[in-house]
Every structure is written in C-alpha cells, then in structure tokens.
Amino acid sequence: MNKKIWIALILLGLLAPFVVYPVFMMKLLCFALFASAFNLLLGYTGLLSFGHAAFFGGASYITGHLVKNSGLTPELGVLGGTLFAGLLGYLVGSLAIRRQGIYFAMVTLALAQIVYFVALKAPFTGGEDGLQGIPRGDLFGFIDLNQVYSVGGNPVALNLYYFVFVLFCLGFWIIHRTIHSPFGQVLKAIRENEPRAVSLGYKVERFKLMAFVLSAALSGMAGSMKSLVFQLASLTDVSWHTSGEVVLMTLLGGVGTVLGPLVGAFTVVTLQSELSSVGSWITVIIGVTFVICVLLFRRGVVGELGRLLKKSL
Amino acid sequence: MSDYILETKKLSKEFKGFTAVSAVNLKIQRGHIHALIGPNGAGKTTVFNLLTKFLIPTAGTIHFNGTDITGEKPADIALRGVIRSFQISAVFPNLTPRENVRLALQRKLGVSYHFWKSDSILKQLDGRAMELLEDVGLAEYAEEITGELAYGRKRALEIATTLALDPELMLLDEPTQGMGVEDVDKITALVKKVSANRTILMVEHNLKVVATLADRITVLQRGAILAEGPYAEVSQDPQVLEAYMGSAHD
Numbered sequence: 001m002n003k004k005i006w007i008a009l010i011l012l013g014l015l016a017p018f019v020v021y022p023v024f025m026m027k028l029l030c031f032a033l034f035a036s037a038f039n040l041l042l043g044y045t046g047l048l049s050f051g052h053a054a055f056f057g058g059a060s061y062i063t064g065h066l067v068k069n070s071g072l073t074p075e076l077g078v079l080g081g082t083l084f085a086g087l088l089g090y091l092v093g094s095l096a097i098r099r100q101g102i103y104f105a106m107v108t109l110a111l112a113q114i115v116y117f118v119a120l121k122a123p124f125t126g127g128e129d130g131l132q133g134i135p136r137g138d139l140f141g142f143i144d145l146n147q148v149y150s151v152g153g154n155p156v157a158l159n160l161y162y163f164v165f166v167l168f169c170l171g172f173w174i175i176h177r178t179i180h181s182p183f184g185q186v187l188k189a190i191r192e193n194e195p196r197a198v199s200l201g202y203k204v205e206r207f208k209l210m211a212f213v214l215s216a217a218l219s220g221m222a223g224s225m226k227s228l229v230f231q232l233a234s235l236t237d238v239s240w241h242t243s244g245e246v247v248l249m250t251l252l253g254g255v256g257t258v259l260g261p262l263v264g265a266f267t268v269v270t271l272q273s274e275l276s277s278v279g280s281w282i283t284v285i286i287g288v289t290f291v292i293c294v295l296l297f298r299r300g301v302v303g304e305l306g307r308l309l310k311k312s313l
Numbered sequence: 314m315s316d317y318i319l320e321t322k323k324l325s326k327e328f329k330g331f332t333a334v335s336a337v338n339l340k341i342q343r344g345h346i347h348a349l350i351g352p353n354g355a356g357k358t359t360v361f362n363l364l365t366k367f368l369i370p371t372a373g374t375i376h377f378n379g380t381d382i383t384g385e386k387p388a389d390i391a392l393r394g395v396i397r398s399f400q401i402s403a404v405f406p407n408l409t410p411r412e413n414v415r416l417a418l419q420r421k422l423g424v425s426y427h428f429w430k431s432d433s434i435l436k437q438l439d440g441r442a443m444e445l446l447e448d449v450g451l452a453e454y455a456e457e458i459t460g461e462l463a464y465g466r467k468r469a470l471e472i473a474t475t476l477a478l479d480p481e482l483m484l485l486d487e488p489t490q491g492m493g494v495e496d497v498d499k500i501t502a503l504v505k506k507v508s509a510n511r512t513i514l515m516v517e518h519n520l521k522v523v524a525t526l527a528d529r530i531t532v533l534q535r536g537a538i539l540a541e542g543p544y545a546e547v548s549q550d551p552q553v554l555e556a557y558m559g560s561a562h563d
C-alpha cells in the first residue's frame with residue numbers, strides 16, 4: 001500500500017491525544033489491533049474463530065495479575081499476557097483446526113466458554129467484579145505511565161498513550177509483515193483452494209496452526225494493553241459478546257483488507273461511546289448499522305472502496 | 314528400481330456399502346503416458362483420490378518406486394514427487410497466474426514458514442514462473458486475476474503449476490474436459506511435450522486424445538478393471554467396445 005497513507009496514519013496517531021479524548025483513542029487502538037489480529041485469521045487464512053475473546057480477555061487477566069500481584073513492570077506484563085495468549089492459542093488451535101467451517105467456529109466458541117468459566121471461578125480473577133485497580137506502573141522501571149501532562153487545560157497520560165501507540169504499531173507491523181511474507185502467500189493459497197495447496201505439498205494444518213497462534217498472541221497483546229489503559233480485567237473481555245464484536249468490526253470494515261479492521265473498530269467504538277447514553281438500545285443500533293453496512297457494502301467499507309479504486313487497501 | 318513407478322494391489326474403496334473402487338491392480342510403467350478411461354461414475358476420480366491419499370483406501374496397497382505409501386498423508390505424497398491436478402480446475406482465483414505458479418516454486422526455497430520475511434524474496438522465482446507460463450502460452454496473462462481467465466487458460470495454468478514442482482509422476486484428471494477443439498489440441502500437444510522425463514497418468518474422456526497420447530490404457534468399469542493394454546489392442550476388445558467405446562466412437 002501507498003507509503004503516504006502510512007505516514008499520514010502515523011502522524012495522525014502521534015497527534016491524536018492533543019485533539020481527541022485520549023482514553024477513547026487508546027480504546028480504539030486496542031480494538032483496532034484486536035480486529036487486525038482476528039482478520040489475519042479470517043481474512044487471510046479463511047478461518048472463522050468465534051472464541052477470540054478468550055485470548056483478548058485471558059491476556060488482560062494475566063497482565064493484570066502480573067503487574068498487580070507479582071509487581072512486574074508494565075512491558076513485562078504485556079509480554080506475559082501476549083505469551084499466555086499464544087500458548088492458549090496453540091492449545092485451542094490444535095483442537096480446532098482439524099474441523100472445517102462452522103464446526104471450527106463451534107469448537108473455538110466452546111473452548112472460549114471454558115476460559116470464561118475459569119475466569120469466573122479462578123481465585124485470582126476477582127469473579128464477577130473482575131480484576132480491579134490494576135496499576136500502570138513504571139515502564140522499564142523508570143517511566144511513570146500515570147504521569148499526566150496538561151494538554152489544553154486537561155490532564156492527559158501521554159506516557160501511557162505513546163506506550164500503547166508504540167505497541168499498536170508493533171503489533172500492526174507484525175500482522176502486515178506476516179500478510180506480505182512467503183508464509184502469508186501460502187495462507188492465501190489455503191484460503192483460496194485448500195485441496196490444491198495440499199496437492200502442492202503444503203502441510204496446511206501446520207500453516208493454519210501457526211496463523212492461529214500468531215493471531216491469538218496479537219489478540220492477547222491487545223487485551224493486555226486494554227487492561228493497563230482501563231486498569232481493569234473483567235468478564236466482559238472474555239465473554240462471547242467480545243468474540244462477536246471483533247467479528248462484527250472486521251466484517252464491517254472489510255475482511256481481508258489491511259485497513260478494514262481499523263475502520264471497523266473505529267466505527268463500533270465510536271458508536272459505543274457516542275451512544276452510551278441510550279443504554280441497552282445500543283446493541284440494536286449497532287446491529288442495524290451492521291445489517292445496513294453488510295447490505296450496502298458486501299465487502300465491508302474498505303473492501304468496497306478498494307474495489308472502486310481498483311487497489312488493495 | 315523396478316520398471317513400475319506405481320503399483321497398486323487390490324486397491325478398494327467403499328462408501329457406506331457402495332463399492333466405488335474394487336480390487337484394482339494398477340501398474341504404471343516408468344516413462345509412460347498411461348490413460349485411465351471408463352464411463353462416468355466408473356471410479357476414475359476416486360482412484361486418483363486414493364493414490365494421492367485424499368481418500369483413505371478401504372483395502373489394498375499402493376507402492377511408489379517400490380516404497381509402500383499406503384499410510385502416508387496427501388502432502389507427503391506430493392513431497393515424494395506425485396502431483397495431481399483436479400477434475401474441477403484447481404487454481405488460486407484471487408491471485409495472479411504468476412503468483413499461482415510461484416506458490417509451487419516457493420516450496421523448494423524453504424522459507425514458507427518465515428512470516429517475518431518480506432515476500433520480495435520470492436521475486437527470484439519470477440523468472441522461472443514466467444518460463445513456465447510461457448510454456449503453456451499464458452505469459453501475456455501473467456498479471457491478470459486468475460479467476461477471470463477463460464476456462465481453457467485456467468486448465469493450462471493448472472498444468473504449469475503442477476509442472477513447476479517437476480513431478481516424477483503427474484496425475485491429470487480430465488485435462489481437456491469442457492474445452493473447445495482448439496484448446497483440446499493445445500493441451501494434447503502440451504501433455505506430449507511435458508511427458509519427456511516423467512510419467513503421466515491421465516483420466517481422459519476424449520478418445521482421440523487417448524489414441525494420440527497414451528502408451529497404455531486401463532479401462533475401468535463399475536470400479537473394477539475391465540481391460541488393460543496398448544490402445545490398438547484395448548480398442549478392439551469386444552467387452553470394451555460394448556461397455557464403452559462402441560457408443561463413444563463416432
């Protein structure tokens with residue numbers, strides 16, 4: 001994709017906390033990374049997981065636990081959460097990839113429900129209340145992530161914001177690299193015609209499993225970031241609602257496009273925060289938006305745009 | 314090494330009590346173009362699926378170059394140098410023909426699991442990919458979207474992709490099916506050309522193609538072998554004439 005678009009996006013991200021409400025912006029970055037990681041699996045490998053909240057939420061608990069109860073620095077907390085999600089992804093993936101289509105989705109959903117159950121019952125997760133008051137701590141032991149700076153008269157935790165932004169860029173770059181790697185090329189082949197990929201000698205189960213682990217680990221990274229931003233790891237993060245939300249974001253923005261998940265996450269997170277006053281109607285509004293978008297733009301917003309411009313975005 | 318590159322003994326497949334392939338003893342001589350013919354539903358595609366392990370045989374054994382490969386997985390069979398095409402054209406529709414062929418070439422590079430590397434290292438394969446496309450007359454379509462190519466070109470691309478792996482044994486399932494006369498002639502010439510230095514087993518309905526290409530023919534009927542031998546011999550076999558050729562000839 002065009003270099004200029006990238007530079008513009010990075011500048012936008014760097015300047016955002018001076019213009020937009022920073023917590024909103026950080027939430028957006030977390031979900032944008034989550035949706036991009038999910039898209040690596042659905043869009044580029046052709047696997048629909050319905051249990052990705054297990055990785056997102058699971059990692060947010062682990063990070064919360066590591067920094068709150070074990071006193072680790074935030075970057076190690078994020079690393080721990082990410083590794084945990086990758087490992088969990090290996091377990092779930094190993095069991096699920098033998099199944100095809102809807103059965104694959106059902107296995108991932110069932111396993112994610114087990115993770116939900118563990119989060120509800122385990123001693124360190126805080127049950128219904130979740131893990132509250134997670135400290136942000138000092139990055140590398142000396143950069144205070146709670147430090148606020150006055151931006152236009154408002155206190156803004158800029159250190160935290162830029163930490164989250166750098167993590168997002170790192171995660172997004174890994175996804176982008178994976179898609180445009182020799183490995184990504186084989187993933188596309190599997191998505192396009194699995195028997196043919198097999199007949200060319202590719203052990204597709206290994207490729208799928210690797211993609212699953214990568215996607216799970218990066219979803220976990222997003223969850224870890226979220227637990228530091230909101231200082232909270234809760235049951236919502238591991239619930240099937242969250243699994244559904246990430247499917248929605250990805251489809252809305254455009255599955256199999258690089259920018260689609262960003263647009264999808266932006267749309268959903270914005271709707272949620274703008275409409276938080278209308279209470280439970282929000283689910284209906286997001287649902288209707290989703291239906292309209294799917295009817296109007298079958299390839300998602302970015303997918304349709306790409307088709308108009310005859311470019312892959 | 315024996316003269317036979319591939320040998321099956323009593324190869325059988327049942328689908329829920331229905332015997333699709335029944336005790337097939339197939340011997341393919343090295344260097345031959347061997348044709349597998351027979352009426353629709355005779356079990357030809359099923360034999361291909363058994364040989365490449367896309368289906369698991371109910372009974373019988375498969376030997377390739379003297380090694381028992383009956384228990385191996387499809388990808389392992391491919392790694393041994395047995396590459397198949399499919400009856401319904403098997404391409405990667407949203408990639409370009411160049412990328413299609415490159416995917417076959419890529420395996421030898423040993424970087425297929427390297428998700429941290431840029432795919433620009435695949436550029437070194439473009440030259441070879443273009444040569445192969447040239448061979449099947451697709452060079453000028455190298456950058457189109459494969460899904461939008463005409464049917465005959467997709468089949469040609471499939472052959473180019475299969476050839477990219479330089480298979481020792483190539484299995485072609487009805488390569489000329491659904492093609493116009495012109496394309497049939499092109500594919501026939503192409504198969505003849507690529508048969509040098511390798512063995513080909515092909516399923517083919519068009520008897521003119523079979524007569525032109527095949528060194529040996531096996532006739533399958535209701536899952537079992539009805540006759541086997543050179544074209545001239547088999548085409549005179551009264552049983553075969555009655556079962557199959559009689560109606561198919563003019």
Ligand SMILES: Nc1ncnc2c1ncn2[C@@H]1O[C@H](COP(=O)(O)OP(=O)(O)O)[C@@H](O)[C@H]1O
Pocket residue numbers: 328333351352353354355356357358359360
């Ligand atoms: N996966 C399957 N399950 C059940 N029956 C099958 C399956 N595959 C093939 N068959 C049956 O086996 C028979 C042989 O099919 P096939 O090998 O495709 O024939 P051919 O390629 O000679 O036309 C047919 O009657 C077909 O219906």
Ligand SMILES: [Mg+2]
Pocket residue numbers: 357358359400
């Ligand atoms: Mg067939």
